[in-house]
Each structure stands twice: as structure tokens, then as C-alpha cells.
Amino acid sequence: MGILDPYKGFGVTFSTMFKKPTTEQYPEEKKETAPRFHGRHQLNRHPDGLEKCVGCELCAWACPADAIYVEGADNTDEERYSPGERYGRVYQINYLRCILCGLCIEACPTRALTMTNDYELADDSRSDLIFTKEQLLAPLGDGMTAPPHPLFLGDSETDYYRFDPNRMGPFDASGFVDVADRDTEPEPVR
Ligand code: SF4
Numbered sequence: 001m002g003i004l005d006p007y008k009g010f011g012v013t014f015s016t017m018f019k020k021p022t023t024e025q026y027p028e029e030k031k032e033t034a035p036r037f038h039g040r041h042q043l044n045r046h047p048d049g050l051e052k053c054v055g056c057e058l059c060a061w062a063c064p065a066d067a068i069y070v071e072g073a074d075n076t077d078e079e080r081y082s083p084g085e086r087y088g089r090v091y092q093i094n095y096l097r098c099i100l101c102g103l104c105i106e107a108c109p110t111r112a113l114t115m116t117n118d119y120e121l122a123d124d125s126r127s128d129l130i131f132t133k134e135q136l137l138a139p140l141g142d143g144m145t146a147p148p149h150p151l152f153l154g155d156s157e158t159d160y161y162r163f164d165p166n167r168m169g170p171f172d173a174s175g176f177v178d179v180a181d182r183d184t185e186p187e188p189v190r
């Protein structure tokens with residue numbers, strides 16, 4: 001150690017004393033994330049409220065951390081949760097295992113699974129960090145009805161999946177209302 005080294009050390013201390021503090025006041029002030037930040041997952045819905053998840057388990061197979069558990073089941077005409085044949089009856093993501101890599105959302109064929117910007121995923125209970133389908137489902141938006149219910153966006157699959165809000169809508173429990181009878185502008189479909 002040289003004779004000047006202690007003074008160099010104090011020099012670092014003194015120069016730091018006059019710098020602007022970088023302390024973040026979290027959780028009082030939350031920091032904005034980048035727009036494409038990988039945060040908590042969300043299970044999305046169609047514009048009538050039916051679930052996009054078809055229970056195919058591709059997300060679970062793609063997950064390198066084995067963090068997703070899916071059990072699919074058949075829809076029936078009396079009890080329909082998604083437009084296709086199958087829906088995700090059980091859906092869980094274990095945030096003790098998840099590394100937020102996003103491979104699951106890449107694997108999802110229906111864009112049912114996406115990731116939000118919510119990064120507050122800490123808890124003091126292991127079981128509370130296993131999120132269930134009810135916690136992961138997107139909230140019901142305007143014009144949506146909680147499943148189970150029939151297809152509201154069209155009688156055929158083509159009408160349903162090519163839902164055109166300029167041609168049809170809004171819709172209710174009796175089906176979609178023709179554009180001629182519409183008195184409000186439809187919400188854009190995301
Ligand atoms: S983000 Fe990655 S680790 Fe987390 S559930 Fe999806 S695939 Fe698994």
C-alpha cells in the first residue's frame with residue numbers, strides 16, 4: 001500500500017458527498033418500467049368476455065422452470081368458457097419458480113397469455129406466490145360478460161374470430177346488435 005492510498009480513498013468519499021443521491025423512494029414512488037418489461041402474466045379474453053386460453057398446455061411445455069400447470073377440459077353448449085372445443089379449467093403459475101423469461105407467451109398459439117408491467121411479485125407466503133387462473137384472468141372490460149356463456153360475436157367461427165367492431169356490436173346476452181341498431185361507438189379491439 002502506497003503512502004497516498006488512504007488519501008485517494010478519502011477522495012472518493014468526499015467526491016461522492018457532493019453527488020446527487022440516487023435513492024429510490026420505493027414503494028411510495030413506483031418507477032415506470034420499459035413498455036415491454038416482462039412482469040406478471042395475464043390470461044386475456046375475447047371482446048365478449050370468453051377466455052382466449054384453450055388449455056393446450058404449450059406454455060407449460062415451453063417453460064424452462066416448470067412453473068406453469070394447466071389442466072384443459074371440454075366446453076359444452078350449456079357451459080362454454082372459450083370459443084373453441086377446449087378451455088383451461090385449471091391454470092396456475094408458480095412465481096417461486098418463474099424467471100420471467102417470456103418463453104411461455106411466445107409458445108401460446110392464441111395470444112391468451114401475455115405479460116403485464118406489474119413487477120410487485122414478493123410475498124412472505126410460498127402458497128400465495130402460486131397464482132391461480134382467477135388471479136391471472138384479465139378483468140372484464142366494457143361489454144364483456146363473465147363466462148360461461150354462448151358465443152356472442154357471431155354464429156360462425158369466421159364471424160367470431162374476424163369480429164369487426166365497425167360491422168357489428170355492441171353485443172349482449174342475446175348476441176351482437178347489428179350496426180344499424182347501434183347507438184354508441186364500439187371499443188377498439190386489442
Ligand atoms: S416467464 Fe419463463 S419461467 Fe416464467 S412461466 Fe413463462 S416460460 Fe416459465
Ligand code: SF4
Pocket residue numbers: 052053054055056057058059060070088107108109110111112113
Ligand atoms: S395460455 Fe396459451 S399456450 Fe397456455 S394453455 Fe392457454 S392457450 Fe395453451
